[in-house]
Amino acid sequence: MANEEQIPFVAEYVLLDIESGDSVEQLARNARYQALTSHIHPGDVLLTGQHLDDQTETFLLALKRGSGPKGLSSMAQCALLGHGKLLRPLLDVTRNDIEHFAHTQQLAWLEDDSNQDTRFDRNFLRHQVLPVINERWPSFNKAVRRSARLCAKQEQLLAELLKPELEACLNSYQGIEIDVLSRGSELKRDQLLRMWLEAQTSVLPSEAQLQQIWHDVALAQPDANPNLVLASGSIRRFKSHLYWVAPQQDVTQWSKPLTMEAPTLLPDGLGELTLGNRSGRNSLMTLSRAALTESLMVMFEPEGLSAHPYGRVGSRKLKKLFQEYQIPSWQRRRIPIVMMGEKVVAVGNLFVDKEFYGSDCELVWDK
Numbered sequence: 001m002a003n004e005e006q007i008p009f010v011a012e013y014v015l016l017d018i019e020s021g022d023s024v025e026q027l028a029r030n031a032r033y034q035a036l037t038s039h040i041h042p043g044d045v046l047l048t049g050q051h052l053d054d055q056t057e058t059f060l061l062a063l064k065r066g067s068g069p070k071g072l073s074s075m076a077q078c079a080l081l082g083h084g085k086l087l088r089p090l091l092d093v094t095r096n097d098i099e100h101f102a103h104t105q106q107l108a109w110l111e112d113d114s115n116q117d118t119r120f121d122r123n124f125l126r127h128q129v130l131p132v133i134n135e136r137w138p139s140f141n142k143a144v145r146r147s148a149r150l151c152a153k154q155e156q157l158l159a160e161l162l163k164p165e166l167e168a169c170l171n172s173y174q175g176i177e178i179d180v181l182s183r184g185s186e187l188k189r190d191q192l193l194r195m196w197l198e199a200q201t202s203v204l205p206s207e208a209q210l211q212q213i214w215h216d217v218a219l220a221q222p223d224a225n226p227n228l229v230l231a232s233g234s235i236r237r238f239k240s241h242l243y244w245v246a247p248q249q250d251v252t253q254w255s256k257p258l259t260m261e262a263p264t265l266l267p268d269g270l271g272e273l274t275l276g277n278r279s280g281r282n283s284l285m286t287l288s289r290a291a292l293t294e295s296l297m298v299m300f301e302p303e304g305l306s307a308h309p310y311g312r313v314g315s316r317k318l319k320k321l322f323q324e325y326q327i328p329s330w331q332r333r334r335i336p337i338v339m340m341g342e343k344v345v346a347v348g349n350l351f352v353d354k355e356f357y358g359s360d361c362e363l364v365w366d367k
Helices: 024-037 052-064 095-104 121-136 140-168 178-183 186-198 207-218 318-324
Strands: 045-047 078-081 084-087 227-230 233-238 241-245 255-258 272-277 296-299 337-340 343-347 361-366
Touching: 024 078, 052 095, 052 121, 052 140, 121 140, 140 186, 178 186, 178 207, 186 207, 186 241, 207 227, 207 233, 207 241, 318 343
Parallel strands: 045 084
Antiparallel strands: 078 084, 227 233, 233 241, 255 296, 272 361, 296 337, 337 343
C-alpha cells in the first residue's frame, strides 16, 4: 500500500524476551514504541490510529492490573515520544465510525489475524466482554473516556503541586535525595518516586516495587551496594541519593578527535562535547589555546590516568578524583576525558588540568 501511494516505508522486526515474566502484549507494545522512537527526529510528529474503543480496552486492562490514577489515565491524546511528539487524533472516535467512513470512501486495509485470538487479554475484552457491556450501556465508552480524563487531570495536578519539591531534591546527575524523601508521608514519598522515575523510564514500578525501592535500596545498610533490577533498568544508591540506571553500552574502547568549534558527538546518548570560544557558561572549564600544542582526543577509559585539577593541590589518579568528586561508580566510565597525547587535559564538566587551564576557550559538555 505504501508503494502504491509512493510513501517511504520501513519494516523493522523486533525480538521479545518472553522469559522476562511480562505479558506478550506488554513486551510487544514496549518493543513497538522503542522501534518507532528510533525513527523520531527533533520536531517530528507521529500520528497513531488508536480510537475510543482502544481507550476503553486500555482502561479495563489497567483496572485489571490494579493500577492507580496514572494507569487509569490510559492513553494521552498528545505525549512526548523520543525527540518528537506522539498524537492520537482519533481517540474520541469509535471503531464503528472509522469503519463506516472507510467503507463509504471505499478504502482498503489489512486485518491482522492475531486480532481475533482471544488468548490475548485485549482481544478477549474486545470480542467477548465489551459487546455485552455496550449492549447494556451504549454510552460505556464515553463514560470510560471521561473517567480516564479525570484521572489524567488528577495526575497533572499532583505533578504541578509536587514538581518544585521534586526539583529541589535532585542533584546534577538526577539522583534523588533520600533524606528529603524520608521527611514526608509515605504517600508523598511514593508519589515523588513515581514522578522521578516517570521522567526517566516508560515502565513505572508497581506498589510492591516502590516498597522494595525504599526498604531494600534507600534504607539498606550504609556499607551495602544495593541494586534493584526493574524491567527497563535498575535503582541504585550512592552516598545519600537514589539513582535510576538505564541499560548502558560499554564505551571504554571508544575514542574520537576533538577540534575547535566542531561538536564531537559522544556514544550511547551521552550528548556532545564542544571546545570553542569562551561563553561564560562554566568558568571552571576554560583552557589556554597556547597549551594545546597537539591534537586532542576524547575517550572514556580512566584506568591508569592521573591529573592535577586546576585550583587543587597535587596530582591524583582519576579513580581517586572521581571518588572525591562523588561520582557514582557506574558513571565513572561514562564521563568524557580529553587527552593530548598521554596527558589528561580535562574531564567532563568536572575540571581542567592545571597545565592546560586558561581563559582563551571553553569546554562544554551538553548531555
